[in-house]
Amino acid sequence: MSNFVELNNVHFAHGERSIYEGLSLTVPKGKTVAVMGPSGIGKTTLLRLIGGQLKPTSGSIKVAGEEVPALSRKPLYELRKRMSMLFQSGALFTDMSVFDNVAFPLREHTNLPETLIRSIVIMKLEAVGLRGARHLMPAELSGGMARRAALARAIALDPDLIMYDEPFAGQDPISMGVIVKLIKSLNDSLGLTSIVVTHDVDEVLSIADYAYIIADKRVVAEGEPKALLSDSTAIVKQFLHGEADGPVAFHYSDDDFATDLLKGAQ
Amino acid sequence: MQENGYIHFNQAEGRDCLTLGGDWTVAHYIDLKKQLANLGDVPQSVTCNIESMKKLDTAGVQLLYRALGEHKLRQLPLTEQQHNLIDTVINACSNQEPPLPPKSNGFVKMLERIGIFSSNLYRNQRDLLGFMGATLQSAAQVIGRPSRWRVTAFVAQLEETGLNALPIVALLTFLVGAVVAFLGATVLSDFGASIYTINLVGFSFLREFAVLLTAIMLAGRTASAFTAQLGSMKANEEIDALRAQGLNPLELLVLPRVLAMLVSLPALTLVAMASGIGGGMVISALTLDISPALFLHIFERDTGINHFWVGMIKAPVFAFVIAIIGCNEGFKVSGSAQSVGEHTTSSVVQSIFMVILLDALFALFFMEINW
Numbered sequence: 001m002s003n004f005v006e007l008n009n010v011h012f013a014h015g016e017r018s019i020y021e022g023l024s025l026t027v028p029k030g031k032t033v034a035v036m037g038p039s040g041i042g043k044t045t046l047l048r049l050i051g052g053q054l055k056p057t058s059g060s061i062k063v064a065g066e067e068v069p070a071l072s073r074k075p076l077y078e079l080r081k082r083m084s085m086l087f088q089s090g091a092l093f094t095d096m097s098v099f100d101n102v103a104f105p106l107r108e109h110t111n112l113p114e115t116l117i118r119s120i121v122i123m124k125l126e127a128v129g130l131r132g133a134r135h136l137m138p139a140e141l142s143g144g145m146a147r148r149a150a151l152a153r154a155i156a157l158d159p160d161l162i163m164y165d166e167p168f169a170g171q172d173p174i175s176m177g178v179i180v181k182l183i184k185s186l187n188d189s190l191g192l193t194s195i196v197v198t199h200d201v202d203e204v205l206s207i208a209d210y211a212y213i214i215a216d217k218r219v220v221a222e223g224e225p226k227a228l229l230s231d232s233t234a235i236v237k238q239f240l241h242g243e244a245d246g247p248v249a250f251h252y253s254d255d256d257f258a259t260d261l262l263k264g265a266q
Numbered sequence: 267m268q269e270n271g272y273i274h275f276n277q278a279e280g281r282d283c284l285t286l287g288g289d290w291t292v293a294h295y296i297d298l299k300k301q302l303a304n305l306g307d308v309p310q311s312v313t314c315n316i317e318s319m320k321k322l323d324t325a326g327v328q329l330l331y332r333a334l335g336e337h338k339l340r341q342l343p344l345t346e347q348q349h350n351l352i353d354t355v356i357n358a359c360s361n362q363e364p365p366l367p368p369k370s371n372g373f374v375k376m377l378e379r380i381g382i383f384s385s386n387l388y389r390n391q392r393d394l395l396g397f398m399g400a401t402l403q404s405a406a407q408v409i410g411r412p413s414r415w416r417v418t419a420f421v422a423q424l425e426e427t428g429l430n431a432l433p434i435v436a437l438l439t440f441l442v443g444a445v446v447a448f449l450g451a452t453v454l455s456d457f458g459a460s461i462y463t464i465n466l467v468g469f470s471f472l473r474e475f476a477v478l479l480t481a482i483m484l485a486g487r488t489a490s491a492f493t494a495q496l497g498s499m500k501a502n503e504e505i506d507a508l509r510a511q512g513l514n515p516l517e518l519l520v521l522p523r524v525l526a527m528l529v530s531l532p533a534l535t536l537v538a539m540a541s542g543i544g545g546g547m548v549i550s551a552l553t554l555d556i557s558p559a560l561f562l563h564i565f566e567r568d569t570g571i572n573h574f575w576v577g578m579i580k581a582p583v584f585a586f587v588i589a590i591i592g593c594n595e596g597f598k599v600s601g602s603a604q605s606v607g608e609h610t611t612s613s614v615v616q617s618i619f620m621v622i623l624l625d626a627l628f629a630l631f632f633m634e635i636n637w
Contacts, residue, residue, distance in 0.1 A: 051510055080512035087510075091503035105511050157511075259358040262328060 004029040004193045010059035019045055021217040032187050032194040034204040037214035043197040047163045052076045084159035088166045090150035092138040098149045099134040105156045124152040144175025161193045168200040201240050269320055271298050275305055287318035290326025302333050322348055327355040397594040404516040419522035427488045428530025435480050439538040443545025451553050460554050464564045467546030472573040476538035481584040485617040489592035493613040496596025497606040524589040531585035572637050580628050584621050591617040
């Protein structure tokens with residue numbers, strides 16, 4: 001089994017602020033890999049690095065055997081057609097109907113006749129259960145529906161890799177269940193490779209083949225979901241079981257509490 | 267049970283003695299502070315009696331530390347827990363001499379702000395040049411491949427920036443043309459030269475007013491629209507989604523807008539010239555008894571075609587600058603609604619500024635070549 005995505009010792013900084021220091025992870029072909037971690041540690045940044053929208057300070061990022069940061073524009077754009085990304089907000093084009101949104105990548109990247117495009121779009125919409133909503137505009141969709149429509153757009157070109165950015169955030173339990181089921185079934189039926197970036201532990205562990213936990217600018221734990229759940233490392237326990245205080249401190253670091261209070265008295 | 271904290275100073279048996287009692291807690295902080303202030307300086311030899319003290323917290327310790335000093339405070343017969351409290355407070359008080367705020371000198375501050383402003387300006391202009399280059403590059407990539415031309419988007423933008431702006435541009439320039447003719451009529455009639463009102467209106471509109479007014483209108487109307495459209499797409503991750511689908515947002519979004527502006531601004535300038543001169547003609551007919559036929563005859567006789575070209579040459583330049591600034595600011599939006607607003611304002615201000623600056627440079631240039 002070859003690896004579809006390989007990150008090796010990646011360092012990345014946003015200006016002065018260092019985000020990753022020596023991040024390594026691999027995503028085998030055809031598997032669903034979860035990347036979890038507390039908010040604000042740059043999980044979305046990771047997806048942008050893989051998609052070549054950001055360049056790492058050092059380290060190697062390989063997708064389908066190609067070194068992403070070294071690619072020039074044209075091959076990068078070619079590679080991106082094989083990857084697809086589901087954005088947190090859905091990122092549907094607001095001035096197009098659901099149908100046109102799903103048809104958009106087909107119209108852009110293929111020369112298929114319009115009748116064939118229509119069939120493909122309807123098939124994709126059927127897969128996410130929104131065939132009946134194809135005439136709606138994005139503003140008329142609920143959050144869960146928008147994300148499903150975006151998912152239909154993401155699979156329109158039958159990519160090899162889908163990256164999900166927080167697919168479960170802000171969803172009610174029903175749409176959460178729907179999306180979990182969709183990710184799972186798409187993965188199984190289409191043989192996709194998936195990277196799911198999230199902090200919804202239970203949902204993602206139920207579908208992931210392998211999981212990474214990121215904290216402190218690198219991978220702190222990895223393994224199959226079952227193994228991770230029984231991991232006894234402090235940070236893993238804190239994260240998976242949602243404890244308020246632990247290695248990831250409750251307090252945003254500042255001066256000593258007493259010092260801070262007394263400053264006002266002077 | 268709460269009990270007000272208190273402090274008394276008395277002299278018994280020739281010895282100075284301080285009696286502390288009640289709750290020395292944050293609830294009585296202000297009161298205790300007043301009492302300590304009333305007490306004035308305490309002699310070094312004083313002894314303290316704290317038998318009736320009920321409670322002590324960090325606020326109380328801090329007051330005592332200020333009043334008595336570290337040495338005396340440590341000598342007090344307190345429990346171990348209270349001694350720990352004292353250690354903590356003394357630690358905190360002694361290593362945090364707050365840094366004095368740097369003396370603010372108005373002049374230095376002004377220099378600082380000028381410096382920050384200048385370096386921002388420099389960075390902005392450099393970014394803008396970079397964006398211009400990237401746009402031209404993608405234009406060069408697309409130009410030879412008609413299959414990649416975004417005709418629909420181009421036409422839609424042409425309607426929005428050109429056709430929809432037509433009435434307001436025509437009306438505005440008509441009114442300004444009338445105003446200029448009024449001015450000419452009033453001032454020139456004193457010299458008996460009111461016939462030159464025609465030249466005044468003709469020269470000013472062909473060379474300057476038509477193109478400048480149109481450019482300023484479009485800077486306000488279109489640059490802001492471009493920024494707001496692209497900015498909200500950016501905020502909604504739509505631009506990221508385009509990139510993630512292997513598409514170039516410059517090609518899809520910026521090129522149609524820039525090209526539409528390159529067509530619509532010169533076209534509107536032409537309309538503005540006609541409309542402004544029309545305004546002048548109406549006023550001339552109404553107040554100066556110059557008939558439209560005479561007006562047109564003199565206009566044609568006295569005004570060279572070069573004046574028309576002076577105005578028209580500037581139009582595509584302004585159009586390019588306005589469109590590029592509007593789109594560039596849109597791409598700079600960073601996710602929040604507030605940011606969309608800020609960049610929209612900035613794009614209007616920048617594009618109007620650039621239009622007027624360029625117009626001044628053009629004026630110098632045309633003066634030098636005697637046009």
